[in-house]
Every structure is written in C-alpha cells, then in structure tokens.
Amino acid sequence: MKLGLSLGYSRAHLDIPVALVQRAEALGYDSVWTAEAYGSDAVTPLAFLAAHTSRIKLGTGIMQLAARTPANAAMCAGTVDALAGGGRFIAGLGVSGPQIVEGWYGEPWGKPYYRMRDYVAIMRKIFRREEPVSHDGREISLPYTGEGAMGIGKPLKSILHMNPDIPIYLATSNEATVKLTAEIADGWLPLGFMPGSMAEYQPWLEEGFKRAGNGKSLQNFAIHASVHVEVCDDVAAGLAKLKPEVALYVGGMGHRKKNFHNDLMVRHGFGDAAARIQELYLAGRKDEAIAAVPDEWVDMKSLVGPAARILQRYRPWEDSGADSLSVRSRQPEAIELMAKAARLN
Template sequence: MKLGLSIGYSGAELTLPVEKVLLAERLGFDSVWTAEAYGSDAISPLAYLAAVTERIRLGTGIMQLAARPPVSAAMAAGTLDALAGGGRVIAGLGVSGPQIVEGWYGQPWGKPYWRIRDYVAIMRKVFARKEPVAHAGREISLPYTGPGALGVGKPLMSILHMDARLPIWLGTGTEANVKLTAEIADGWLPLGFVPRLMPTLRPWLEEGFRRAGGHKGFANFEIQARAEVAITDDVRGALAGMKPRVALYVGGMGHRDKNFHKEMMIRRGFGEAAQRIQELYLGRRKDEAVAAVPDEFCDEMSLVGPVARIRERYRAWADCGITGLTLVTDQPEALELMAKIAGASPRT
C-alpha cells in the first residue's frame, strides 16, 4: 500500500517540516499532503517542497472550492506541476463547510453537489486545452453572464500547456458526493474513513463507476485514507492527545445544523457522543467536550501503541480495499516503522 505524509495547514506561524518530508521521500513514501482552512493556503507550501524534493507526489488535501475559481485552481495545480518537473501533483478538492464558505470567502453555499461537478469539469477543460474553455453549469458557468456582467467575456485557452491527465481527487463523505467522486474524479480522500466502513462505502463507489461507464473501477481509482500514528506504551495517553482536534471539528468546525464532521461521527455509530460533544463545545465547555470523545472513536482511526499493536492493527487497513494511507505523526521512528510494515521501497 502507498504511504502519504500529512503536514496539514499552519498554526499562527508557518513552519514546514522539510526534514520530515525528505525522510519520507527517502523511505519510499508516495505523497505529501497539505491542507487549508482560513490561514495558510494549500498550494504555496507544496511549491517550496517541490524545489527540495525529487520524486514524492505533491497533494492538496484539500483545496477549498470557494477559495478560488476552478480555472485558478487549475492554473495553480498546473504551475506547481511544471515547477515540480511534471507528473507529481494531485489536485485534491473539497467544499469545506458553509461557515467558512460564506464567512471567510464571502461565497454562497449554493448546491455543493453541482458546484463540485462544474468545478471538476472546468478544471479538466483547462488541463486538456482542446478548445477555449466554456461551460454552462448549474452552479458555475464560463464566460460569466450573471449580475454585474458587461457581457464581453470570451472563452480562453490556457497559455501554459499543462498535463492533460493531471489527477483530480475529491474529499467527500456523504453518499451522493461519494458516488459523484467515483464518477468524475481520479481518486478519493474519504472523510473519517475507518476500515470497517468499506462494506457500506463500496456500493456507493461502484454506483459512481457505473455512472462513469465501463472504463472506471477499483483497478484505476485511488483511495487515500488517513490515520494518526504514534509508537508508545501509553495507548490511552496517545488517544487523549487526539481528542482536542476531534472535539474542535465535531463541536465547532461547522454550524450546529450543518457540520460534516459531526455527521461523519454519527455515521460511524457514535451519534450520542457527537451530539454531546457539540452541545458542550458550543456551550464553551471545551474541556468537557474533549473528555466526551470516546477512546474507541479515536482508536479505530489511528495506529497507536507498541510496535506489535501497530503491526497487528495495520492489517485491517491493508486488507480493506484502500490504495494508500496518509500518516499524521511527529515521530520519525513512526515513519520508518510504517515504511517497513507497508513494504515501501526506500531510495538508494
């Protein structure tokens, strides 16, 4: 199974873990992944990493759709890929949530399903350069003819010749959007994935493949899950370290009535806990919200504990049907262990 390394988005100060990325590349990791919320962006750090790495793929996990028009996302991904030498960039996309879309970007939430479909279609037209880009979509159209338009816009073709097959992956979690991902994308960044969910998710993916026609299936579609990894004798302590982030996302990263992370927790069978965490967090009782996160919820989406425990629990991930696993860890020794377990091919 391919391995990825998550470096996420920055805190108050931007620092890039360059040595950790270089170690991952030496160990044979396939990809490194950035993210964005409402601070550092997902593309710029990868441009820096492109200059100091040689082979590792550079993925955005994810670029928020509201952050840039689809042609701008295509321009950024295509430019980054050219700087990296070609064939190294994965354009990972996602909708984020309505609080960020409307509150940070000043964009309407609209109809995310149709926005995703329009966005991907336009990016593919930019990459392909078959003709000037025009698109009549449900959510996005080019040229723009809506309120405030002068009516003089014209279809244009990218000056830069980009990789026509630059891969587009989608970060999704709902049934409709997972089916859409399988239909129109090259890969999937599943929200809140754990191995036991694959029997439920597989039919959704198969339906998406069916809609795309006979050319798509699991053999030519990548699925990159995510897991926190820590080598430790204190399993409960490691799980406790994950809970503040879970409480933040389930409790506060979204509106009370529209929070995809809370919905994901409910789908995983922790509905009571999800409701309690949100109530506590929004009630400014954050420590109690953290304490309300179940150990089991964190444990099944991570690989923590002694080496033998990590090896044993890795089998479920390796056998569930995903093609890659992105690791979240601060431990160089965890990267080395996972490279051995997954059979990565180190650089010589």
C-alpha cells in the first residue's frame, strides 16, 4: 500500500505545512494532494511544494472541471510537472456539484459524464503534442463554434513540450461515472471508499476496463482512497472532531435533491441519519446536525483512537482493493504512525 498525504483546501487562511510534507517524503510517502472548493485553488500550492521537495508526487484532489478549461488544466499540469523535474504531477479531476459549478463558476451543470469524457480526451491530446488539437465533443469542442463564436478559431499545439504521460485520475462515485473512469483514466479517486466497497465497485470497474479494450485491468490502474486519521486516547472524542465535516458535506454541500455525499451515506444503510443531518443543517441548526452524525458512520471511514487501535483497524484498508491511501491529517504523530502501519520504514 502506497501512502499519500492529503492537505485539502484552505480555510480562512492559507497554511501549507511544508515541514509535514517534507517529513512524509522522508518517511517514504508516495504523494501529497491538494484540493479546491471556492477559496484556494488546488494547483498553486503544488508548485510551491515542488520547490520544497524532491521526490514526492504532486496530486490535485481535485481540480474542478468548471474552474478551468481542459486546455488550461493541461497547461497547469504540464507547468507544475516541468517545475518539479518531470514525472511527479498527477492530474486529479472532478465535477464538484451544481451549486458550485453554476453558483461560483457561472458555468452550466450540463452533462457531467460527457464533459469528463471530452475533458480527458482534450488533455491527453495536449500532453502528447501529436498534432494541433481539435475535438468534436458532446459537451466541449475545439475550436469553439457555438453561440458568440467568430468562426476563426485555430487548432493549436502546446508550445511547452510536456510530459506526454501525465496521469489523469477521476473522482467519481456512481455506476456510470465509475465505469467511465475505468475506461478513460489512469486512476480513480473514489468518493467514500472504505473496506468492503470493492464488492460494489469492482463489476463497474471491470466493465470500464472491457470498454477500454487495451488490456486494462486492476493490475495497471490506480485506486487511490483516503482516510481521516486521528491519534487520540478517547475514541469518542476523536470521532466527534470529525463530525463537523461530515455534517457539512452530507447536510450542506449540495442541494437538498442533489448531494453526492448524502447519496453515499444512504447507499451504505444510513438513510435516516442522512435525511436528519440534511434537514437540521439546511434549517441552520448546525450543532444539532453535527450531533446527529452516527459514530459508526465516522468510524467506518476513519482511523481514530490510540495507536494500537489504528494499527489493528488499518489492516482491512490494506486488503480493501485500493493500492494507495491518502492520510487526511495534519497530526505529526498520525503521519509517523501510518508510515509504521504501511511498513514504509
């Protein structure tokens, strides 16, 4: 099992824990991941970290599709990869949700399935520089010929000779998009993955590999899961620290009728709790929403408690079907403990 370090996105102030990332690199961590919502972007911190590290891979978890065109996403990936010395960047992509896409970026939600397919195809063409880039897609076309076009767009080839093999991972969760991920991407950033999840996802992945038709399989496809890690003596208190984020995502990160995190909780048998959390959160009763998050749900998705408990509960993650696991923590002791769990030293 390879380990990654997930830094997430900034809160009110940007704080990049350089020393923690350097320690993770020294311990043998394979990657570090940054995110974006509607504050700090995911790419710029990786350029900063590239200057302070030498080996660790630099992944976006994720770049939101609506935040930049596929050409700009490819430019960002190629630029940071070149700055880092080549072979270190992982372009993690995701659609976010309609509230952010339409409310923050001012872009139509459209058809995310086809947008992802077009987006990845265009990025790969740009990376490879085989010819000037054109693409006739259902959601994205180059050159643009839609409403308001002058009609003089010209296919272009990147001036920068990029790494042609920058890996692209997709963050997806439902059947159609997981199949698409297995078909067109190099890796998968599964939403809400935990031990036992592969029983549901593997048939979808296998169908996607079959569609790819190029010998693709679980042996040459990355599955990069993530887990909160909280080292503490009091398990209940540790779980309580993680509940505000669960309440935010399940209750408020999305519309009442369109919330992927809420849907995931329902699929795992916590439908009543998911409905109650959302009801309370959207009513402005955030403290009650947090209190309504079941301990069991948080514990399923996290590694919390004393070192011995975390080491014991790590083993099912090692056998989960994921080949990489991002540690979502800024606790130095958590970073050290997970290196021990994965036997990196």
